[in-house]
Amino acid sequence: MNRVVLAEGIDWVGVVDWNIRDFHGYVTRRGTTYNAYLIQDEKNALVDTVKHTFANELLQKICALMDPAKIDYIIVNHVEIDHSGSLPIIAKYAKNATIIASARGKDAIIEHYGSDFRIEVVKTGDELKLGKRTLRFIEAPMLHWPDSMFTYVVEDKILMPNDAFGQHLATSARFDDEVNENVLMEEAKTYYANILMPLAPLITRKLEEVTQLGIPIAMIAPSHGVIWRANPAKIIHAYADWSAGAGKNKVVIVYDTMWGSTDRMARAIAEGAASQGVEVKVLKLRAADLTEALTEILDAKAVVVGSPTLNNGMFPTISAFLTYAVGLKPKGKLWSFFGSYGWGGGAVRSMTEMAQKAGFQIHETNIEVKYVPDQEDLKKCFELGQQIAARTKA
Ligand SMILES: Cc1cc2nc3c(=O)[nH]c(=O)nc-3n(C[C@H](O)[C@H](O)[C@H](O)COP(=O)(O)O)c2cc1C
Ligand SMILES: [Fe+2]
Ligand SMILES: [Fe+2]
Structure with missing residues (x-):
């Protein structure tokens, strides 16, 4: 297996959905990806899972890197099925894992999959020590659902904001500097327009909040499409423009x-x-x-x-x-x-x-x-x- 390493000990273990053309009505003419990230430290954490139809592929990717029974935490940033559909299967193998979610995330997990899970609730500012690394959580209600939250890897300055900053773009490349920039921005714009447009005021406020938190962002690793490592500021600025509603002539x-x-x-x-x-x-x-x-x-x-x-x-x-x-x-x-x-x-x-x-x-x-x-x-x-x-x- 080709490893995709974001930083030492942090691997992309997501899947590419090359052939999807209808994503709940959104025409995904370039397919999409469901991104999940595995963080190996003294404690191990899996950040998000993938659509249920790809559960086996996710499991294989995890197994190539470590024994899933040694996963201590599964972070559920968002309960929509494209990111949590594999949770019931993965949780069976990651049998020692505690699920981490927002309060509304916990409710939504139970509403989707029943109450057989050990779930710990986190709120904005809460931290989880993994060893060398710390995960910090930022609730982001309505970006995309009421349960949504961002996970921030403090030491590596990696923001994992789930649906925010994503693109429906299936590609063999995993990073922004490896794909055509025009195609990338076109798909980021299509995604913003069709998913996030009604949430513009929330996005403006969330961008201000993240700026005020003063957290440096070296990389944005969303749940769809490629990872912004070369130029994370580019997508932040694009979101600021789009959410301001500044139209052209x-x-x-x-x-x-x-x-x-x-x-x-x-x-x-x-x-x-x-x-x-x-x-x-x-x-x-x-x-x-x-x-x-x-x-x-x-x-x-x-x-x-x-x-x-x-x-x-x-x-x-x-x-x-x-x-x-x-x-x-x-x-x-x-x-x-x-x-x-x-x-x-x-x-x-x-x-x-x-x-x-x-x-x-x-x-x-x-x-x-x-x-x-x-x-x-x-x-x-x-x-x-x-x-x-x-x-x-x-
Ligand atoms: C199936 C059908 C139903 C129509 N129903 C109405 C109607 O209820 N009221 C009306 O004013 N015109 C109705 N029309 C007439 C059309 O609005 C008219 O032919 C118009 O010029 C069609 O514009 P178009 O060439 O852009 O399709 C109907 C036409 C068709 C084919
Ligand atoms: Fe979503
Ligand atoms: Fe999504």
Whole structure:
């Protein structure tokens, strides 16, 4: 087995899930990894486990390094199944181990796997001496679930923040300096947009808290993707930017269409926006997926959404998109709506109502066209694009 050593006595024992393309609805076009770390000292600790389907591979990796019966602690930073699914199996082999979790982590372990475990609860600031090394715990509720916490290896300055700072990226490389930087940042951004976006205020506060703790961070070892060893500051700065919601002069047009009318309107709006020199992205939702759409929206200042009317309401892909977008709470975007209808209409009204209810900022002009847009309609669409683009620059 190829060892992946983070520091003396600290091994990556995670697994690569090359073929996953649907991670609870998130389109993981580059697969993912589930990272677990084994720390060997006077006392031995396993930090997190992996998805249940990979329990054997994790066990083999541990066995290649040590007898699992000699594991003293299993740190459960987060009980979501991608990180704790193997816990019941590993705990059978690590039969002397005490599980370490936050208070809500303990409850969640019992709710998922029953109460046959010896669990010790820790809170922010608590430390666990392993020998030469000390583990310090930082509770991080809602990053990603109420139970989440970070583990910090004091002497090696390694932060193990579980889901925070991760990327869904399956690769044979384990470190940031071994992969293409653009691909890495693209996947880190996609991950932030689709998982962490609604938690932006918590992330801002957590970053401040970690800064105030004054803990030096030499390495960030998350639970998905590669380990940030060359440039951990890069992902911290990216999170600070994303959570601040600082969008670019960029307009994203998301739409769907049955017979092409809404498509023609979308193209005219895009031309109008592009004529103002801003970046424009056009996504038809039966060609692009929601994961891509929300990633594009993360750093945009305006979102223009188009839907034909189907049975008095919006097209189903658009209603799914808005449901998803409302839940992810994109910050500081300007929204506008358009679409084609045949008789009573309804799509633009439904979209607008949904956005109003979510508290989105809505541009005054929405455009509805009866059946097929004529030149006058397309001119109005072009002008809408111009207006929206001008507002992103204002
Ligand atoms: C299955 C179906 C259901 C429709 N339901 C409605 C409706 O309830 N109200 C309405 O105003 N138009 C309705 N329409 C008409 C469309 O909204 C209209 O044809 C529109 O121009 C389609 O825009 P598109 O070319 O972007 O798909 C329906 C069309 C189809 C094909
Ligand atoms: Fe999670
Ligand atoms: Fe996860």
